[in-house]
Amino acid sequence: xxxxxxxxxxxGELSYYxxxxxxxxxxxxxxxxxxxxxxxxxxxxxxxNILNMRTYNNSGFNHVTQTQDKEREFGIEVEWIW
Numbered sequence: 001x002x003x004x005x006x007x008x009x010x011x012g013e014l015s016y017y018x019x020x021x022x023x024x025x026x027x028x029x030x031x032x033x034x035x036x037x038x039x040x041x042x043x044x045x046x047x048x049n050i051l052n053m054r055t056y057n058n059s060g061f062n063h064v065t066q067t068q069d070k071e072r073e074f075g076i077e078v079e080w081i082w
């Protein structure tokens with residue numbers, strides 16, 4: 001599920017961080033590169049300025065309880081502003 005979080009930096013400027021799960025990723029660089037390009041185009045078409053894009057990986061493992069609480073999630077996080 002796509003999720004957006006608002007974060008203010010030390011100067012009080014607001015940035016948005018949106019995660020885009022990428023369950024279709026099969027380990028090849030081509031599909032990941034293509035997904036980055038698709039997201040870049042979507043954001044530009046929506047008038048959003050991209051500050052940074054990066055991959056993320058959430059194992060879903062809870063180290064306190066030593067259990068797998070959630071499914072693993074891999075995706076792309078986009079930091080952007082209006």
